[in-house]
Amino acid sequence: MPVFHTKTIESILEPVAQQISHLVIMHEEGEVDGKAIPDLTVPVAAVQAAVSNLVRVGKETVQTTEDQLMKRDMPPAFIKVENSSSKLVQASQMLKADPYSVPARDYLIDGSRGILSGTSDLLLTFDEAEVRKIIRVCKGILEYLTVAEVVETMEDLITYTKNLGPGMTKMSKMIEERQQELTHQEHRQMLVNSMNTVKELLPVLISAIKIFVTTKSSRGGGTEEAERNRRFTFEKMSAEINEIIRVLQLTTWDEDAWA
Amino acid sequence: PGREMVRQARILAQATSDLVNAIKMDAEG
Numbered sequence A: 001m002p003v004f005h006t007k008t009i010e011s012i013l014e015p016v017a018q019q020i021s022h023l024v025i026m027h028e029e030g031e032v033d034g035k036a037i038p039d040l041t042v043p044v045a046a047v048q049a050a051v052s053n054l055v056r057v058g059k060e061t062v063q064t065t066e067d068q069l070m071k072r073d074m075p076p077a078f079i080k081v082e083n084s085s086s087k088l089v090q091a092s093q094m095l096k097a098d099p100y101s102v103p104a105r106d107y108l109i110d111g112s113r114g115i116l117s118g119t120s121d122l123l124l125t126f127d128e129a130e131v132r133k134i135i136r137v138c139k140g141i142l143e144y145l146t147v148a149e150v151v152e153t154m155e156d157l158i159t160y161t162k163n164l165g166p167g168m169t170k171m172s173k174m175i176e177e178r179q180q181e182l183t184h185q186e187h188r189q190m191l192v193n194s195m196n197t198v199k200e201l202l203p204v205l206i207s208a209i210k211i212f213v214t215t216k217s218s219r220g221g222g223t224e225e226a227e228r229n230r231r232f233t234f235e236k237m238s239a240e241i242n243e244i245i246r247v248l249q250l251t252t253w254d255e256d257a258w259a
Numbered sequence B: 001p002g003r004e005m006v007r008q009a010r011i012l013a014q015a016t017s018d019l020v021n022a023i024k025m026d027a028e029g
Helices: A007-028 A041-064 A068-097 A102-150 A154-181 A185-218 A223-248 A252-258 B002-028
Strands: none
Touching (some): A007 A102, A007 A154, A007 B002, A041 A068, A041 A102, A068 A102, A102 A154, A102 A185, A102 B002
């Protein structure tokens, strides 16, 4: 079971998480006790500079986004990485005075863990905002699908098809890119299956609307049946898009909690 | 800015990894 739910986050955090985990084990087993830690000024300064750059770019991202949840959730992550960076700087200064300092070792572990945790919070917050972008497109399609109910002429149908096409293409592209990003195989498959169903149902819906329009204009029988058929296809498509929206919001942790 | 933020996060993770390595290498050595 993957710990990180996207490949990007996994590729960034997995290696450093393993390193820190190993360091913690060494610390707990007393392997670092009684040993002098050398001058860490250079690697700590590199972390400090990287934190400063990340927070600067992060703040720019928060300023430019219209996503209110990201504006709210991102700043605590900045504080977490900045505080952790300060701990590392303090540890480095303490070790300069005493390479055997025990509190300095604790600060190093706390600081490293804090950087990992803060970076994880930041990346997850950003990823959630990216998911919300995809969901907005999906909801736009859901909304436009309901317009099918007011299509009564062939002209309307042409306009409807023309308007629906680009949105569908955009949603399909976004879902394809997202499923490739996910580390959880089941979630990937669920997105692919639902998107394929939506794509298969699109011409069926257009055809159902066409039959409804033709039946209605000929003033013969079968209008009710055509309407039922149109509604059935519309409801099936809506259900699949709602399923896509649900799966997009799942993370590996949801699955773990459920298990 | 979003992509740049992800790039900077990657740089920070690498710098943290290097730091942890430096601490560990000494302990192992």
